[in-house]
Amino acid sequence: MATTTSHKSAKSAKKPEREKAERYEIRLSGSGGHGLILAGVMLAQAVGADPNMHVVQTQSYGPEARGGASRADVVISGKEIYYPKTMKLDLLLAFTQEACDKYFPDLKENGTLIVDSNLVTKVPTKKGFAFPFIRSAREQVGHSMVANVIALGAIAELTDIVNYDALAAVVRDRAPKGTEEKNLKALALGVELAKASKKQ
Numbered sequence: 001m002a003t004t005t006s007h008k009s010a011k012s013a014k015k016p017e018r019e020k021a022e023r024y025e026i027r028l029s030g031s032g033g034h035g036l037i038l039a040g041v042m043l044a045q046a047v048g049a050d051p052n053m054h055v056v057q058t059q060s061y062g063p064e065a066r067g068g069a070s071r072a073d074v075v076i077s078g079k080e081i082y083y084p085k086t087m088k089l090d091l092l093l094a095f096t097q098e099a100c101d102k103y104f105p106d107l108k109e110n111g112t113l114i115v116d117s118n119l120v121t122k123v124p125t126k127k128g129f130a131f132p133f134i135r136s137a138r139e140q141v142g143h144s145m146v147a148n149v150i151a152l153g154a155i156a157e158l159t160d161i162v163n164y165d166a167l168a169a170v171v172r173d174r175a176p177k178g179t180e181e182k183n184l185k186a187l188a189l190g191v192e193l194a195k196a197s198k199k200q
Contacts, residue, residue: 022078024161025086028151029071029103030095030116035148040072042174043152046167047076056084071103076161091159093151094120095133114154116147129158131193137186146186153190158198164191 026043028036037059044057058073073086091112094100100113100120107113113128118135131154137147149171156164168187175183 023081024076024090025088026074026076026091026093026155026161027071027086027089027103027106028074028093028148029099030093031099032070034070034095035145036070036093036095037072038174039148039152040074042149042167042170043155043162044074046170047074047162049166049169050163052078054079054081056081058084058086071099091155091161093155095147095151096120097122100124112158114151114158129154129194129197131190131197133190136189136193140189141182141186143182146183149183149186150190150193153187153192154194155190156187157191157194 026040028040028043030036040057040059044055047053048055054077056075058075060071075081075084075086086106089103089107089111091114092100092103092107093114094103095116097120100115100123104113104124113123113125115123115128115130116133117130118132120130123130131150133147133150133154134144137150138144141150152167152171156162156167168184171183171187172180
């Protein structure tokens, strides 16, 4: 079963500082338990905080979300979105080899591939980014469940699709009570991992 959530932002008389009319399509993929559907919801909510942006987020449930390749899609545009489904991805996040193999063909030729370096060992392109999301969550934050938030931090740093402060606010609001600082630490860690990769 899939559900679609549309975040239609208010019209603004003020022109955006930079042109954001281009459609941008994202897929967050992995296995059940990776929290990627929640990550998609948080990303869409943070992008939708910009009054100049329109966002549609599609969630996948059912058998796909229980061990197989599951996914959450986010479509972003500076214009109204008339077709809510992804057509050709600009960014693919893959937490598992299965997800990478299954969804890489949907990525644009010049699209951005981001994978978990420990779980995706056969990367189909030399232009991708590989980060130890789950290992970093466990070893540096203390819980593997925040790997999805680390990935959001990396996406924020590697692209200009979402404002970091808006994303941090959403992460804080949606974090279970008592885990807010741990989740914000995870978000900041994702940014640092991405910054380090850009220096290499």
